[in-house]
Amino acid sequence: MFRLFYKIKASAEATYNNNNTYKWWAVSALGIGTLTTVGQFGQVNVAMPTIAHYFDSDLSMVHWVFTGNVMAISAVLMPMGRLSDIIGRKTVYLCGLLLFVLATGMCALASNLGSLIAFRVIHGISLGMIEGNQLAIMTCIFPSKERGKALGLHMTLVGAALIVGPLLGGILVDSYGWRAVFYINVPLGLMILIPAFLILDEKRMSQAVPKQTSEGFDFLGACLSSCALLLFLIGMSNPLGLAAIYNVFCLLLALIFVSLFVLWETKTASPMLDMSLFRTPLFSLGVGARTISFITAATVFFLMPFYLQGVVGYTPSKTGLIMITLALGMVLMGPIVGPLSDQLGSRRFTVIGATLSAIGLFVLSRISEDTTLVTLILGISLQSIGSGMFTSPNTNSILSSVPRASYGIAAGFVQLLRTSSTVTGIAIATAIITATMVSLGVDSNLKGLAEGINTDARSAFVGGLRNTYLAMACLQLVAVTMSVMKTQVLSEK
Known part of the structure; x- marks a missing residue:
């Protein structure tokens, strides 16, 4: 059996012996993994209100199904990135895929909320192993002059996954219950192992990054x-x-x-994160703007399903369709802004993108129980397009501001910012909404909200939602300011 696999692998290698051909084969293999692993975020997010109702839980506990997962990703991203330098990117990536399959099956079989959260933490470790390598592999196999194109392509794949995820998740939850969003990813995870094993070439992936020693971990x-x-x-x-x-x-x-x-x-001598990178203004300002942008974006991604299902009364399927607008910005902007940032520079795109996101958040801060679908989609779309225009140029500018010797550390840190900022945004949003509901004398338990029978809970939740999005809109203006300051630094140079 193993001999057959290696014969197939040798045959596949012969088809992409040319470097220009290989990078697109490798992107295809990584793309399948991205669509599956990132897509599960949207699936689980749409299922969150149903999970809360199933386990009779409030927001302060059920959010750990999502937060525990992302927190585990954040905790292992940089260590796994460094470990891949020692034992190989392909090895860590494939082990991550295997653990992903195992942890997904465990989540599907969870008997209570505590065990589901625990399994989601294991699930997050697997995603940290996968995501800690995806961006680095993709960037290594593309030449520096095509880095924007590679990052834009990656963002497009992420956006496509975030479109498919909520849509598929809503259909599965409506038809088979919340456990189905985990069951479906078991065979999918096994399927993406095959092209990853056959196509990814450790030698080619390691060319751009000096090999580390075990003493360097x-x-x-x-x-x-x-x-x-x-x-x-x-x-x-x-x-x-x-x-x-x-x-x-x-x-x-x-x-x-x-x-x-x-x-x-x-x-x-061998730091996990080279602190001297923060002495570079372009790096520190880019990191600050990126952190804030992901904090604010996380509140839209996490809270909107609760509003759409608990307040408006939409089904999980319809919620999934509306949540697609969150990913459209990435899909539309990725292939356009990525290559343009290679030619025109990143500064104008980051400023415009951050500004559009702030406007979208302000639109959402005017939300009410009777807000029209057009207004909702307008707010979500502005935030989404702004994020899509901001993300890949921001990543490109951060990575371009550090010396090549520090590129691996910077790439791992960029990935860490996304996940840790997402967790922070969810924690802040949860705290604001819980505090608002309690201050209005309403229990923050979401069962009545999910069943649509508690009007006081709906009103209090919407009040908390308005407070959250207004706070995020103001915070996003800080990201705009940082992006403007970065353009001034570039102008002085």
Whole structure:
């Protein structure tokens, strides 16, 4: 059996012996993986209100089905990126796909909310192994003059996955229940292993990145960064519902671990994150704008299904159709803005994109129980197109601002920003909505909201939604300012 596989692999290699041909074969293999792994985010997100109702849970607990997953991704992204430099990108990528299949099956069989959250954490580790390599592999196999094209293509694939995910998720939840969104990804995960095994070439992927030694793996830095992230997010969202002093304690511990991490990274010979990168204004401003943009975008992605199903009364299928507009910006902007940023530079696209996102968030901050579908789609579309115009040029500018020797670390950090910012945005949104509902004397349990029978809960939830999106619109203006400052730095150069 294994001999047959290797014969097929040898035959496949002969068809893409040319470097120009190989990069498109490799992108095809990675694209299948991206469509499956990223698509499951949309599927699970549409299923969240149904999961909350099934387990009779409130928002402060059920959000950990999503947050626990993304938090695990954030915790392992940089360590797995470094590990791939040691044992090979293909090895880590394939192991991640195998763990993805196993963890997805475990999620489908979860008997209670606690076990589902635990399995989603394992699921997140697998995605960290996969995502920690996808962007690096894709960027390595394309020459620097085509980097914008590669990043734009990656964003298009992500957008396509986010379109298919909610649509498929809504159909599955309506027809078979929430467990179906996990069951379907088991055979899909097994199917994407085959092209990844046959096509991806370790030697070609390692050409652009110097091979690391095992002594270069920063175990202490990985532990400190993971502990800091976990403590920060637990302190922000308070999943156990303990007193406020518990939140303060966790946040103070997170600050201590961040300080220790920074101190260690400035002293160790092989840092997990090279702190000297932040001395480059283009890098630090790009990172700041990117962090804020993903924080604000996460609130739209996470909260809108609760509004559409719990307040408006749409079915999961219809919710999935509306949520497609969130990904359209990536699909439309990716193949256009990516190549243009190679020719015209990234600065004008990041400023315009960040501004459009701020306008879209402000439109959503005027939401009510009677908001028309046209207004909703307008707000979501503006935010989506803005994000699509901002993301790949921002990534390109960050990676272009660091020396080639630091490229691997920077690429891993860029991926980490997306996931950690998403978790932070969800935690902030959950805290604002929960606080608003409690201040209005309404229980934050979402069962009545999901059943559409509690008008007080609906009104309080919408009030929290308005507060959240208004806060995010103001925060997004900071990202606009950072993007403008970055253009001034470029002009001075």
